[in-house]
Amino acid sequence: MKLLRTLCAFAGTVLSVAAASSALLTREFIYEKASYPACHASTIVETAQSGLIAAWFGGTAEKNPDVGIWVSLYDATKKSWTPGVEVANGVQADGKRYPTWNPVLFQPRGPVPLQLYYKVGPSPQTWWGEFRTSTDGGRTWGAARRLPDGIYGPIKNKPVQLTDGTILSPTSDETDERPSRWRVYFERSTDGGATWTKTPFLNDGLAVGAIQPSILFHDGIGGAKLQAIGRTRQGKVFTVSSDNAGKSWGEMSLLPLANPSSGTDAVTLKDGRHLIVYNPVPKGRTPLTVALSRDGREWKDVITLEDQPGEYSYPAIIQTSDGRVHVTYTWKRQLIRHAVIDPAKL
Numbered sequence: 001m002k003l004l005r006t007l008c009a010f011a012g013t014v015l016s017v018a019a020a021s022s023a024l025l026t027r028e029f030i031y032e033k034a035s036y037p038a039c040h041a042s043t044i045v046e047t048a049q050s051g052l053i054a055a056w057f058g059g060t061a062e063k064n065p066d067v068g069i070w071v072s073l074y075d076a077t078k079k080s081w082t083p084g085v086e087v088a089n090g091v092q093a094d095g096k097r098y099p100t101w102n103p104v105l106f107q108p109r110g111p112v113p114l115q116l117y118y119k120v121g122p123s124p125q126t127w128w129g130e131f132r133t134s135t136d137g138g139r140t141w142g143a144a145r146r147l148p149d150g151i152y153g154p155i156k157n158k159p160v161q162l163t164d165g166t167i168l169s170p171t172s173d174e175t176d177e178r179p180s181r182w183r184v185y186f187e188r189s190t191d192g193g194a195t196w197t198k199t200p201f202l203n204d205g206l207a208v209g210a211i212q213p214s215i216l217f218h219d220g221i222g223g224a225k226l227q228a229i230g231r232t233r234q235g236k237v238f239t240v241s242s243d244n245a246g247k248s249w250g251e252m253s254l255l256p257l258a259n260p261s262s263g264t265d266a267v268t269l270k271d272g273r274h275l276i277v278y279n280p281v282p283k284g285r286t287p288l289t290v291a292l293s294r295d296g297r298e299w300k301d302v303i304t305l306e307d308q309p310g311e312y313s314y315p316a317i318i319q320t321s322d323g324r325v326h327v328t329y330t331w332k333r334q335l336i337r338h339a340v341i342d343p344a345k346l
Contacts, residue, residue, distance in 0.1 A: 023345035024303050030054055030072050030081045030328070030336045038062065039070075040313075041156065041263075042328040042336045045105035046320045047114055049137040051076065054328050055103040055116060056336050058084070065090065067099040069118050073138055081338075087141050088132060090120040098122055104154040105138075109161055112192045114138055117153035124174045129153040131193075151187055151196045156212040157230070157265050158318070163222040166190050168246045170228060171198075172211035181205025182233060184213050186246055202228075202240055203252045209233035210252060213240075214266040216274050216296055227296045229255065231263055235282050239296070257291065257299055258282055263314040269343055270319060277305070277315035277327055288312035288329060292346055302346050305329065305339055312337075319343070 030042075042056040052074035059067030068089035072081045090098035101119040108115070113133035121127030129147035134140060147153055152171050159169040169187040174180065183205040187196045203210055210232045218225040224245040232238045236254035257276070260283050266276040274293045279285050280301060287307040291299040305327065306312035315329040325341040 021303075023342050024305075025324070025340040025342055027305070027337060027339045028081075029331070030338050031084050032335065034058060034070075034084060036060060036066070038333050039336055040330050040333060041102045042314065042330065043103050043105045043158070043316045044318055044326055044328045044338070045107050045114070045158070046318065047107050047137040050321060051137050052320070052326065053105060053114070053138040054081070054336065054338065055087075055105055056328075056330075057100055057103060057118075058086075059099070062101075062333075063099050063123070065097040065099055067101075069100050069103045069116070071116075071138055088116070088118055088130070088144060098127075101127060102156050104156065104158055106154065106159050106167075108167060108192055109165070110192075113142075115193060116141065117147075119152065119155075125176045127152075148196065151198065153187070156263055156314070157214045157316070160215045160217075161222065162224075162245055164190075164245075165192075166245065167193060168215060168226075169196075170213040170215055170230075172213065172230075174211060175205070179206065180209075182209035182211045184210045184228065184230070184238075184240070184252070186213075186228075188246065199246070199249070202249045203238075208238055208252050208254065210238040212263050213238075214264065214276075215246075216266055217268040218296065220272075221268055221270065229264070229266055229276065229296070231261060232259055233261055235259060237264060237276070237278065255297065255299070260284055265315045265317045267317045267319055267325070269325070270323065271343070273343070273346075275317060275325065275343070277317050277329070279313065285311040285313040288315065290317075290327070290341065303341065305337075306331070 036058045039058040044054045068086040070084040103118040119127040129152040132141045154169045155171040167189040183201040213228040213230040216227040226242040237257040240252040264278040288305045290303040293299040310332040327339045331337040
């Protein structure tokens, strides 16, 4: 009997792995050749025109002044991505140029333009937020506008829009203090992004040094019960919750998910389950894995996106109107990769 139970458990594991493997529908590079050698920090969104658009920063290397924000659209007819186009950079009125960082695409509901947020400046301690908008699904962009002082926009991961229309933007800061602090907070807009307010910091930045949150929903997408999870210096993914639509938050703690101080992203699916993309190791940025949870607390790895030597990092994850899940991520700092997942098979 014991042997039978063991064999049944083994068979169940094999079937589970096979099902997860079949859930990964495609993997492709958004581009294979570019005019610059290095890239990082991709973002992806489904536009109001029901098309996919991705963005990332690219240049000679992160922090270099020539790093700009590049955008590519998915051509559904050709089933391929358009060549990347630089749509933003850090050139100032006096001719001086700064690097750009961490683009985030966001499409609010209703007749509101597509938004592209990004950071400009020498370092995360000194950068500022800028944004551009597009009324044609990312084919053309308006002029760059600087966000108000103290407002940075989403720092790495996508904002969410609540049922009442409020946009909640996940952000954080990295100070020059000694000891330095990594602290999470949120920016809120009730007018489609025209004006913003900010919450207090959710952590002291020392007991848990946390940045780059993602937002999950626990009472339906757009509801008031929220969970934020993300990157830390403590070797684990952080978690913190709100029962009032992000107006106030509880105490930050750590999940059992490993985090080698590398960016993560997460999404709540239409069926209420949650996915996170992360590096499940204490050090390094390989492998890159997708994990699944029903409650945001207990997680199970279900798909390995990359497991070879190299850096696979800074993922972005969304679910589109057709139910499929799309992930983009940095591939060895050289390319941006796009994966499509069928969550029904997870």
